[in-house]
Amino acid sequence: MTAITRKPENPIAHLSDADIEEIGARLDAIRQEVVDTRGADDAAYIRKVIDVQRKLELGSRAVLLASVFPPAWVLGTLGLSVAKILDNMEIGHNIMHGQWDWMRDPKIHSSTWEWDNATPSDAWKHSHNEVHHTYTNIVGKDNDLGYGIMRVDEDQRWVPMYLAQPLWNFINACFFEYGIAAYDLELGKNLRTPKHKRSEVFKANVKGTLGKIRKQATKDYVVHPVLSIPTGSFVPTLAANATANLVRNLWTHSVIMCGHFPEGVETFEKKEIPEKETRGQWYVRQMLGSANISGSKAMHLMTGNLSHQIEHHLFPDLPSNRYAEVSVKVKAIFDEYGLNYHEASLPAQVYSAWHKVVRLSLPNGWMATTNAKNLPSQLKLLYGMTTKGPKVRRAAQARLQQQARKLATAA
Amino acid sequence: MTSTAFRAPTTTARPSWSAALRRQARRVAEAAVTPLEVDDVLDVFHPLRRGAPLRGRITAVRPETDDAATIEIKPGADWAGHVPGQYLRIGIDVDGVRHWRAYSLTHGPRRDGLISITVKAVPDGKVSDFLVHRATAGTMVHLEQAAGEFVLPETVVGQPTKLLFVTAGSGITPVIGMLRNLFPATDTGVLRLRRSDDLDIVVVHVAPTEPSSIFRDDLVALDEAGAIRLVARYDDTHGVLDVADLDELVPDLAERRTFACGPSGLLDALEVHHREAGVDLFVEQFRTARVAPGEGGAVTFEQGGTVVEADGATPILDAAEEAGVLMPSGCRMGICMGCVLPLKEGSVRDLRNGEVTTAVPGETDPRGVLVQTCVSAAAGACAIDH
Numbered sequence: 202m203t204a205i206t207r208k209p210e211n212p213i214a215h216l217s218d219a220d221i222e223e224i225g226a227r228l229d230a231i232r233q234e235v236v237d238t239r240g241a242d243d244a245a246y247i248r249k250v251i252d253v254q255r256k257l258e259l260g261s262r263a264v265l266l267a268s269v270f271p272p273a274w275v276l277g278t279l280g281l282s283v284a285k286i287l288d289n290m291e292i293g294h295n296i297m298h299g300q301w302d303w304m305r306d307p308k309i310h311s312s313t314w315e316w317d318n319a320t321p322s323d324a325w326k327h328s329h330n331e332v333h334h335t336y337t338n339i340v341g342k343d344n345d346l347g348y349g350i351m352r353v354d355e356d357q358r359w360v361p362m363y364l365a366q367p368l369w370n371f372i373n374a375c376f377f378e379y380g381i382a383a384y385d386l387e388l389g390k391n392l393r394t395p396k397h398k399r400s401e402v403f404k405a406n407v408k409g410t411l412g413k414i415r416k417q418a419t420k421d422y423v424v425h426p427v428l429s430i431p432t433g434s435f436v437p438t439l440a441a442n443a444t445a446n447l448v449r450n451l452w453t454h455s456v457i458m459c460g461h462f463p464e465g466v467e468t469f470e471k472k473e474i475p476e477k478e479t480r481g482q483w484y485v486r487q488m489l490g491s492a493n494i495s496g497s498k499a500m501h502l503m504t505g506n507l508s509h510q511i512e513h514h515l516f517p518d519l520p521s522n523r524y525a526e527v528s529v530k531v532k533a534i535f536d537e538y539g540l541n542y543h544e545a546s547l548p549a550q551v552y553s554a555w556h557k558v559v560r561l562s563l564p565n566g567w568m569a570t571t572n573a574k575n576l577p578s579q580l581k582l583l584y585g586m587t588t589k590g591p592k593v594r595r596a597a598q599a600r601l602q603q604q605a606r607k608l609a610t611a612a
Numbered sequence: 613m614t615s616t617a618f619r620a621p622t623t624t625a626r627p628s629w630s631a632a633l634r635r636q637a638r639r640v641a642e643a644a645v646t647p648l649e650v651d652d653v654l655d656v657f658h659p660l661r662r663g664a665p666l667r668g669r670i671t672a673v674r675p676e677t678d679d680a681a682t683i684e685i686k687p688g689a690d691w692a693g694h695v696p697g698q699y700l701r702i703g704i705d706v707d708g709v710r711h712w713r714a715y716s717l718t719h720g721p722r723r724d725g726l727i728s729i730t731v732k733a734v735p736d737g738k739v740s741d742f743l744v745h746r747a748t749a750g751t752m753v754h755l756e757q758a759a760g761e762f763v764l765p766e767t768v769v770g771q772p773t774k775l776l777f778v779t780a781g782s783g784i785t786p787v788i789g790m791l792r793n794l795f796p797a798t799d800t801g802v803l804r805l806r807r808s809d810d811l812d813i814v815v816v817h818v819a820p821t822e823p824s825s826i827f828r829d830d831l832v833a834l835d836e837a838g839a840i841r842l843v844a845r846y847d848d849t850h851g852v853l854d855v856a857d858l859d860e861l862v863p864d865l866a867e868r869r870t871f872a873c874g875p876s877g878l879l880d881a882l883e884v885h886h887r888e889a890g891v892d893l894f895v896e897q898f899r900t901a902r903v904a905p906g907e908g909g910a911v912t913f914e915q916g917g918t919v920v921e922a923d924g925a926t927p928i929l930d931a932a933e934e935a936g937v938l939m940p941s942g943c944r945m946g947i948c949m950g951c952v953l954p955l956k957e958g959s960v961r962d963l964r965n966g967e968v969t970t971a972v973p974g975e976t977d978p979r980g981v982l983v984q985t986c987v988s989a990a991a992g993a994c995a996i997d998h
Contacts, residue, residue, distance in 0.1 A: 244708030255656050302936045305710040310938050315647035416646045424644045
């Protein structure tokens with residue numbers, strides 16, 4: 202991935218300013234149509250999902266009270282995993298986006314909702330709604346691009362540290378809720394700041410997050426295991442909760458990676474974004490910076506309808522149950538204006554995203570120029586680039602890119 | 613109810629064993645369901661239980677006229693009862709959106725534990741139209757405890773007392789609650805109870821037409837049973853009531869205490885009339901008159917950080933809701949105080965009389981000046997603590 206403006210073929214070069222504004226107006230109209238028809242059915246939908254989630258969680262936790270019996274463990278863990286995923290995705294993420302604020306129900310409102318996740322809702326709302334959704338895929342501004350710890354773009358200079366990024370990405374996936382909490386706190390930036398210079402806001406946020414983590418951990422790893430002691434299920438229930446959290450973390454991480462990270466999703470340069478980006482320009486950036494996951498209704502539900510990532514990024518505050526119908530109209534606009542509607546199955550998108558993580562962990566051009574025959578020499582080169590200092594690295598990098606270009610023109 | 617109820621008054625604050633246990637159990641339950649609250653979980657199964665946020669379930673919708681219906685509601689266990697004449701704030705989801713309104717309770721306390729409100733569908737009335745024409749048994753509603761000062765003084769009952777009720781349109785609703793409580797209707801007719809034997813009641817009821825008159829049959833039945841004297845005035849047959857005619861319709865008006873409920877025009881006229889005659893008047897207002905609007909301004913909601921541009925004619929409540937701010941609300945006509953919020957800075961204009969209320973940091977109350985957002989519009993930039 203290279204920022205869109207540095208690509209040899211800019212995918213929006215064929216659009217005139219008028220086209221872009223026309224796209225904006227048509228998307229605005231689609232949004233308004235949904236706003237005008239929001240009603241009792243939509244309200245019933247979210248209430249139903251919440252109701253099902255609560256019963257599923259309670260039921261699963263009840264079953265886990267006897268988790269020493271393997272079938273109970275399997276059933277309870279499965280149910281709890283699904284309940285946690287529903288809580289985070291279709292319910293929590295979307296309510297905190299304000300998708301249901303129009304109902305004026307104080308119990309289902311972005312300002313009051315709290316979710317089953319390490320990061321407190323307030324912290325998440327800031328980093329996600331304000332930063333990520335406003336500056337989507339702008340390198341350096343949208344921290345969702347690699348969460349500040351990964352190389353997500355060819356234009357970022359390669360250093361040996363990035364070789365470990367597939368591992369980091371996997372670890373981040375396993376502990377994703379804590380990764381998000383750290384990221385919402387801007388922990389990296391703040392820890393680099395000397396202790397006495399850290400802001401009061403940061404200190405207060407850390408306190409809030411630690412409090413939330415303590416409550417979450419007490420629930421999952423103390424209270425429920427202790428309640429299971431009468432059946433001798435302390436350890437199995439503890440393991441069940443840990444497993445459910447792991448499943449939820451891996452799942453949400455995968456879904457979120459699919460949203461912006463697969464090969465072919467565009468990124469943008471900070472300096473190329475106009476000072477006053479028009480509504481149309483903003484829309485186009487969202488259209489090209491997101492990718493969808495195709496699948497069944499159950500798949501859409503379990504991803505919190507982030508499978509409709511493109512529609513979600515265009516209209517973050519529309520009720521999630523309406524993205525499916527909106528997607529048909531949005532896709533028509535993509536087709537009409539010759540834009541790439543990026544959509545693939547979950548396995549394909551997950552593979553693509555991981556492929557990019559691995560590719561970018563290596564120097565530019567290394568993967569492209571490597572085949573079974575030259576593998577030993579390529580590994581030697583990589584070893585050299587890793588151990589021999591910046592001078593060698595620069596020279597080898599230049600050679601790699603030259604070879605990659607030659608291969609590309611030959612093909 | 614536990615042993616705490618039997619605690620001797622001399623032993624101070626000795627927490628009972630079972631209460632302590634219950635508190636501990638609650639703490640464990642809270643730790644087990646976080647980030648939800650225990651109430652959120654219990655609500656899934658028993659929304660009307662004791663200790664729950666007050667709710668109710670509609671048990672029946674009975675048409676009164678073409679555009680009015682009585683809604684019977686089974687209230688949650690914490691319902692504290694009411695005095696006839698009081699009103700109730702009710703929150704109901706119409707087309708998925710929660711709306712709060714205030715309606716008079718139209719029965720006295722009932723033996724079956726139900727409460728009832730009678731609603732007239734007003735033109736463009738989202739909630740009233742829903743309640744009259746679309747609400748069905750089983751619908752859950754949100755409630756607040758009964759409130760309102762428009763009740764008969766306790767000294768009235770059991771004493772020889774002469775009363776006059778002047779009601780217009782749905783202004784009959786609090787009054788019918790009082791009358792039904794004084795004279796219960798049964799299958800065999802209106803009951804005359806000893807406690808209301810000494811009451812001499814005249815009801816002057818104004819409605820646009822006879823068929824559109826809510827509770828016409830009830831009033832006629834009360835009249836026929838001799839419980840009240842009904843003076844019905846229908847605009848289409850009698851012409852619009854002139855308050856001056858009251859002296860003729862009720863010759864002994866000066867000996868009566870008057871309770872009036874209806875639109876502001878009628879009440880204003882009555883106030884003038886009664887002041888001149890030197891007669892007691894208790895009023896309950898149902899619709900408000902509005903003055904010409906002034907300039908609007910930006911309203912800042914300090915807690916959420918939202919800034920809403922509001923014009924000078926739109927209540928802050930409406931403007932804020934339109935912008936997605938979650939606002940407390942109630943009758944939306946400046947009566948129930950359900951929407952009151954502290955104004956921290958700037959000015960608002962009362963849409964009923966044009967009066968401007970201003971908060972100046974450092975001068976006015978540091979907690980803010982309480983304003984009714986449903987009848988106040990921005991008068992320039994202002995900040996509200998919400």
